[in-house]
Amino acid sequence: MPFYDLKCKTCGEEFNIMAKMSDKDQNLIKCVKCGSDDLETLFKNINIVQSKKNSSSDCPNIHKCGGCCGH
Numbered sequence: 116m117p118f119y120d121l122k123c124k125t126c127g128e129e130f131n132i133m134a135k136m137s138d139k140d141q142n143l144i145k146c147v148k149c150g151s152d153d154l155e156t157l158f159k160n161i162n163i164v165q166s167k168k169n170s171s172s173d174c175p176n177i178h179k180c181g182g183c184c185g186h
């Protein structure tokens with residue numbers, strides 16, 4: 116299940132909760148503090164996995180040269 120960072124629009128509480136996507140879609144997630152379901156989703160902690168490699172790891176001889184041979 117994914118984690119959601121949510122902010123309660125009623126009391127301003129920000130919290131992180133693990134919930135099913137269907138629970139979120141149906142607004143079944145409640146504020147941990149006041150119980151309101153009027154929540155705003157924050158995306159501050161979502162880390163987008165970068166497929167980009169850094170240049171040193173592209174070197175086929177990295178185990179020999181440590182990535183400093185210019186490849």
Ligand SMILES: [Zn+2]
Binds near residue numbers: 146151
């Ligand atoms: Zn609240």
